[in-house]
Amino acid sequence: MDTSTSRCCKVYDPMRKLSRVTALLRSEGWKILPCEHCDEAMVGLADVSSLVSKPIALPPIPWVGLIDKAQLTEPDFARFVLDCFVDFHSEPIDAGRLSASLGHFAGQQALRHGLRGMNIQDCHLIGDHISMQDVKKRICKFGPTDHTVLIQGESGTGKEVVAKELHRQSSRAGGPWVAVNCAALPENLIQAELFGCEKGAYTSASASREGKFEAAQGGTIFLDEIGEMSLEAQASLLRALEDLSVTRLGCNRSRPLNVRVLAATNANLMDAVKRGRFRQDLFFRISALQINMPPLRERGADILLLADVFLRQLANNKKVKPKRLAVQARWLLVNQKWAGNVRELKNVIIQGFVMSESDIITPDDMGLSLDGGPMPSLEKARCQAENHYLERLLTLTDNNHTQAAIQAGISRTQLYRLLRKHSII
Numbered sequence: 001m002d003t004s005t006s007r008c009c010k011v012y013d014p015m016r017k018l019s020r021v022t023a024l025l026r027s028e029g030w031k032i033l034p035c036e037h038c039d040e041a042m043v044g045l046a047d048v049s050s051l052v053s054k055p056i057a058l059p060p061i062p063w064v065g066l067i068d069k070a071q072l073t074e075p076d077f078a079r080f081v082l083d084c085f086v087d088f089h090s091e092p093i094d095a096g097r098l099s100a101s102l103g104h105f106a107g108q109q110a111l112r113h114g115l116r117g118m119n120i121q122d123c124h125l126i127g128d129h130i131s132m133q134d135v136k137k138r139i140c141k142f143g144p145t146d147h148t149v150l151i152q153g154e155s156g157t158g159k160e161v162v163a164k165e166l167h168r169q170s171s172r173a174g175g176p177w178v179a180v181n182c183a184a185l186p187e188n189l190i191q192a193e194l195f196g197c198e199k200g201a202y203t204s205a206s207a208s209r210e211g212k213f214e215a216a217q218g219g220t221i222f223l224d225e226i227g228e229m230s231l232e233a234q235a236s237l238l239r240a241l242e243d244l245s246v247t248r249l250g251c252n253r254s255r256p257l258n259v260r261v262l263a264a265t266n267a268n269l270m271d272a273v274k275r276g277r278f279r280q281d282l283f284f285r286i287s288a289l290q291i292n293m294p295p296l297r298e299r300g301a302d303i304l305l306l307a308d309v310f311l312r313q314l315a316n317n318k319k320v321k322p323k324r325l326a327v328q329a330r331w332l333l334v335n336q337k338w339a340g341n342v343r344e345l346k347n348v349i350i351q352g353f354v355m356s357e358s359d360i361i362t363p364d365d366m367g368l369s370l371d372g373g374p375m376p377s378l379e380k381a382r383c384q385a386e387n388h389y390l391e392r393l394l395t396l397t398d399n400n401h402t403q404a405a406i407q408a409g410i411s412r413t414q415l416y417r418l419l420r421k422h423s424i425i
Contacts, residue, residue: 008033008041009102012058015050018066024095030102035059042106048081048088051327058327060308062086062105064098082385083331108396108407124165125158126309127302130391131294135162138291143169148241148286151264153293156341159264160224162291167220172260175219180212183228190233195240196248213246216259226286227267227278238282261286296338296345300388303333306342310349311361323359325352332368387422394424 011022012035022032025045033041035058044058048065051058065085071077081088087101125136142149143166151159160179167177185193196211213221229237240246241261245254263286272278296303307325315322325333329352338344352366363369397403405415419425 007031007103007106009106010035010041010044010059010061012044012046012051012063015047017047017050018045021045021066021093021098024093025099025102028095028099030099042109043102045102046085048085051084060304062109064088064101064105066090066093080331082382083334084327086389104407104409108392124168125161126306127299128305128392128395129294129299129302130395131299132302133395135291135293138289139165139169142166142289142291144171145289146170146172146260147289148261148263149289149291150269150287151262151291151293152269153264153266154295154341155266156343157293157295158342159266159293160222162293163220163222163224163262163264166262167222167260170220170260172219176216177220177222178212178216179222179224181224182233183225187230190229191236192249194233195236195246198248198251208248211246211248213240213257213259214255218258220260220262223261223263225265225267226263227265227269227272231277231279234279234282238279238285241282241285296341297336300334300391303336303338303345304330306345307333307349310346311353314350314353321359323353323356323361326360326362329361329363329366329368332363332366336368383422386418387424390418390422390424 007029008031009025010033011018013019013022022045026032035044035046041059042061044061044063046058046063046065048067049071063085065081065088067081067088067090069090072081086105089098089101125132125139127133127135139162149163149166151162153159163179164177167173180194182190192211194211194213196209196214199208223237240257243254244257246257247254269278269283269287273280273283296306304325307330311323311325333345333348340347348366348368352361355365356362393404393408397407401412401415405412408415410418416425
């Protein structure tokens, strides 16, 4: 860990209530910085009561909260603390315990930064959640091969982003990238679009032209929404994949293919096979290697990571001062259902960026309501926070259970009990 940042702590204390606490921390060797300070501290300490109603944007580092313990009996306040802070303390403050807590989360943050320099982070996908770590590992393994890969997941989860990353990591990265939305192709023209046609092959074929497969020679073709293809088109695709050649409509001569095929779907292809809507032989032909994209609602803190990236991109594109999300806005983002996944999140962030009249984006700017949806019980909120913590812990320790137990300050037996409780093992 960088010694210049390992014992630095940013403090949010607008009401000047934490003077005694910060003095105790200085005695423990901590350098205390104001919240707006530009130095790269790895952890922060905040007076929670001053944050609840005021739209404030805190830097995206782990924050430990100081609270009035009586407020935890209020469900809204308890959920706010559990969702926005990695730990909390109340009077009387134990300086040693608080210092250990800050050191623990500063260490995790430094380790997280270090992970971004390892091989798996050569992958350009954004996300630290354990499910995204699996996606990245598969990309790193599948990318350099020439095999067909099937990418599955809900709409908006980033299937085309994964396909482009596979292409980027392949030996064909310098060749063409051709994306085809199978669902958007007219049924009567899909074979001509994919495999090409000769002049006069059909009424409007006024000239010979190559299809998408020929256009991708030496590179990669991405067949998005492959589950929407007709059975007839599926048969032609299977033939092309098995023969490594295509025959244009209106021509008897086959043309050899040198392309890699990547396919994606938001449908359950095995279910489609059972219902006779997708060919079983084609399914087995394209599914030897599979990547399953997790829905955004299951990715925890990745939601905020993506939101911050989108905000930086918007600021860079517009060449304006970066904007940040108010704490309440970050809290709401993590607790949305995100039916449209990453695509929906990006739209919400764009709205907030445009509507905000200051450098802090509030829930209202994004069209989100603090009153939206029923509140879970405190026990459920605790369970969710515990689940997110365990997933981050395993990611940071590369699934090394011994190191995870040491990092968490518990025994391996306790760790296994928690992992089983949350169905992580």
